[in-house]
Amino acid sequence: MIDISNLGFSYGPKSVLKNISLKASEGNIYGLLGENGVGKTTLLTLLCGLKKPLEGSITVDGRNPFNREPSLLSDQFYLADEVTPVHAKAMSFAKEHGVFWPKFDLDKFFTILSELEVAADQRMDAMSAGQLKKTWIAFALACNAKYYYMDEPTNGLDIPSKAQFRKAVTKYTSEDSTLIISTHQVRDLENIIDPIIILDNQEVLVNATMEEISRKLFFDYGSELKADALYLEQTPGGCIQVYPNVTGEESKVNVEAFFNTVHAHKDVIKAMFNL
């Protein structure tokens, strides 16, 4: 269980996160969304212990991540947006690094790497950015960690790899694993992320499950325009409209449309989701 309470962080005089409180429970894949510069990466680095909160606290299963205790470090994996090219072959890298994660599975690493179409005997410092990212993704998933913090994991991946990533994440993470994935590429991940956290300038706008979003908002893919639509987007085949769900009818959540709705009607959405 991740518990963030009144978290604050700033870079010098520039405040990035202020009074952020949220809880993340086990067994979910959280999508962390937000515009550029709202503090998504900062939040992830605070969660994994790379940064120390300036205000408030973070606990992960009751432990402070910034203490960087080996037991917590071996329970988590932080996958940065830009990963480091190791001067070794992928297989050597996995063998040498994997020993620090008690549940690391080398066979699983080779399997995922093969599914992502990267050769295990290839040197990592000679890989393309996409191949390098895929190697780190394979390694991360083979660690069998309980907590994953992934910053823009699909950045730099080609189209087939994005699908393979989605498949690998759902297939190779255990049911009690908690993933927090920050992304701008919502379409890449909208089928796997649930709940959704939307960060805005120094606050959490939404922390809701897909079921909750669907219960409170209706996503209309028809062509008939509604007067009470909070958001309207023309698409080649018609349009997407988002409006309050007054009938209780179910609809498929379009994460991008939801994100834009939240941004256009922050106060309405915050009131709707009781934040």
Add this chain to the structure above:
Amino acid sequence: MDMNQTFSFQRFWTYFKYDLTQMWRNHSKAAILIGGASAIFYVMWLLFSLVFTQEWHTPVIEARVAVFALAFMALELYQVRTYGHLTEKKAGSAYLMLPASRAEKFVSMLLITIVVIPFLFMAVYLLLDGFLSLVDPTYGKALVTSFSSAYVKLIEGMAQINAESPFRITPSTMTVPSIASYIFSFLYFLLCGICFKRNKLVGALAILFAISTVLSLVMGLVMPPIFENLDLDLIDEDTLVRWTQGIINGGVVFSCLCSVGLGWGVWHRIKTLQH
């Protein structure tokens, strides 16, 4: 406090082996270049003498000792690079997120910097030098034999001083400050390497220059009035001996304190490093 979270010998050993592997992987070229300086110098000297004099001349002992001293100095300066990657966002994050405790990472860093690297350098350098001495009779005696005879002469000189003067000098009077200053210099450049993000060597040398300038100024202001008011005729031999021993002992204590201070600086940096 859970000791296993602070230091575990089993995990330390795993980490230490990993750290050594990474060190070799990332710095082997520099290690070969510095460790093989004797052989490189021998080949260059020979090449120049063959080209310009058409005679077989090998480096003279004075030049060989000077090259050894220069190579050792280069090794000291190189410490800004051995763990310099810690200040880089990507590699530094990977280092901090590796599941080993801060204490284990610190001890491994110290062992590698103070023990492994210098001893490996000495072994490689002196073995190569010994090999050259063995295969080329014109090369002269191996440096290691010159060093041992120099040490024997030093001991004899000390015995002579002890017999003929009231001063008491022991081998530790010479070796402790030497060891302390060697540890000091390696730790100093290591600390600068993990503190400065850019221009690590320039920064390290600039600080040394600034400190020595300030110390020179202070000494220049403080010492002359002391000597002006000092009546050397009133100082007996016992006082002079006591003062001299005091200065020597003070120097040893100061060197040790500086090394401990730098060690604490390295520990503090590892503990508080953020990315």
